[in-house]
Amino acid sequence: MSAYHPLTAEEAIQLAKSLPGRFPDQAELECREIGDGNLNLVFHVTAKHSDHSLIIKQAVPYAKVVGESWPLSLDRARIEREALEMEHSLCPALVPEVYGYSDEMAYTIMEDLSEYTIMRKGLIEGNSYPKFAEHIGEFLARTLFYTSDLGMNQQKKKELAGRFINPDLCKITEDLIFEDPYRDSPNNSYPDSIADEAEALRGDTELHFEVTLLRHKFLTQGQALLHGDLHTGSIFVRAESTKVIDPEFAFFGPMGFDIGAVIGNLLLNYAATPGWAADPKAQQLREQRLVQMSQDVWNHYERNFRQLWNADLLDEMSRTPGYQDHYVLQVLQDAAGYAGCKMIRRIVGLSHVIDIDTIADATAREAAQRKALAIGKNLVRHHRSIKSIDDVIELVKQASGN
Ligand code: SR1
Numbered sequence: 052m053s054a055y056h057p058l059t060a061e062e063a064i065q066l067a068k069s070l071p072g073r074f075p076d077q078a079e080l081e082c083r084e085i086g087d088g089n090l091n092l093v094f095h096v097t098a099k100h101s102d103h104s105l106i107i108k109q110a111v112p113y114a115k116v117v118g119e120s121w122p123l124s125l126d127r128a129r130i131e132r133e134a135l136e137m138e139h140s141l142c143p144a145l146v147p148e149v150y151g152y153s154d155e156m157a158y159t160i161m162e163d164l165s166e167y168t169i170m171r172k173g174l175i176e177g178n179s180y181p182k183f184a185e186h187i188g189e190f191l192a193r194t195l196f197y198t199s200d201l202g203m204n205q206q207k208k209k210e211l212a213g214r215f216i217n218p219d220l221c222k223i224t225e226d227l228i229f230e231d232p233y234r235d236s237p238n239n240s241y242p243d244s245i246a247d248e249a250e251a252l253r254g255d256t257e258l259h260f261e262v263t264l265l266r267h268k269f270l271t272q273g274q275a276l277l278h279g280d281l282h283t284g285s286i287f288v289r290a291e292s293t294k295v296i297d298p299e300f301a302f303f304g305p306m307g308f309d310i311g312a313v314i315g316n317l318l319l320n321y322a323a324t325p326g327w328a329a330d331p332k333a334q335q336l337r338e339q340r341l342v343q344m345s346q347d348v349w350n351h352y353e354r355n356f357r358q359l360w361n362a363d364l365l366d367e368m369s370r371t372p373g374y375q376d377h378y379v380l381q382v383l384q385d386a387a388g389y390a391g392c393k394m395i396r397r398i399v400g401l402s403h404v405i406d407i408d409t410i411a412d413a414t415a416r417e418a419a420q421r422k423a424l425a426i427g428k429n430l431v432r433h434h435r436s437i438k439s440i441d442d443v444i445e446l447v448k449q450a451s452g453n
Pocket residue numbers: 089090114116223224227280402
């Protein structure tokens with residue numbers, strides 16, 4: 052019989068104490084459950100009168116956001132931990148360190164990042180993160196290159212892919228991102244004020260065609276080990292430092308899905324900006340910064356990825372002239388399409404973003420929702436004809452009326 056049960060705060064303290072070297076011997080520990088995500092318990096363990104602390108993240112056997120009626124495999128905790136370890140080995144400065152774990156109890160003990168801010172919150176506050184694009188570009192390039200058939204032994208990759216079969220979490224993505232927004236699903240949620248937009252999405256078969264192509268790639272292309280849910284709520288930031296967390300949706304999928312997640316979430320904040328910055332000058336500055344950041348994310352990714360390809364390519368046939376350019380363009384087109392899908396789902400689907408939903412003024416909120424949908428649809432519709440990141444930005448501006 053399984054020993055699994057949700058931890059109590061007291062048990063979390065005992066676990067933290069049992070880890071050698073993490074707290075001074077006589078330390079008096081305190082613990083708070085701080086999980087505000089959709090799926091897990093998160094315990095923050097701190098020592099009184101010292102700066103020692105850690106995080107214990109534990110999966111529950113259902114989606115917390117919905118309740119016990121939506122069962123989820125506890126194996127996702129192992130998948131998340133192994134993905135964190137893999138990402139940390141490839142990008143030590145950009146991913147928290149794992150201190151301990153139990154697969155049976157579905158928990159991981161890891162570095163506490165409470166001195167950081169969740170990026171989504173920081174962007175809403177109008178903060179700028181000048182190092183972010185460089186950091187995330189490096190994270191994307193290294194994690195995607197070294198877990199693909201380009202940078203990893205191809206037999207090893209197949210074995211590794213077996214450890215990242217993640218059916219429950221992939222199913223969430225397949226439904227919530229690639230299906231529900233385009234049909235009358237009980238999972239969907241949107242205000243009456245944009246019911247016309249939701250209805251239009253359901254009837255737009257040309258858009259459905261493009262979404263179906265992207266969905267098929269998500270279902271079938273095991274290109275690299277993805278983070279799988281790389282939105283701005285899965286990234287901690289400080290002015291000089293970036294940390295990627297929460298890879299429980301990790302699986303082998305198309306590279307563009309992770310890159311598109313980052314760009315789509317920056318663009319959701321861009322669509323929300325008039326709701327947060329009343330002064331037109333401040334608004335314009337924020338919008339320019341977000342567009343530039345989206346562009347820079349791609350540029351840093353591409354530069355790093357090409358460098359890794361030129362230095363560390365294992366696959367001989369991939370040295371064929373012209374193949375690198377073809378490959379990189381394909382990833383850009385995918386990234387733009389997935390960015391669009393991610394924007395659409397956050398407006399009409401089950402799980403929204405606070406960038407938009409917490410805009411106080413109803414008119415500004417509705418304008419942001421419509422702008423996000425317009426950008427998302429434009430990216431999805433035209434993703435296959437994109438030739439450069441400038442084309443992506445042009446599609447964004449065109450849909451925003453800028
Ligand atoms: C039921 S989980 C809803 C969403 O939260 C996660 O962060 C993923 O984006 C998922 O789609």
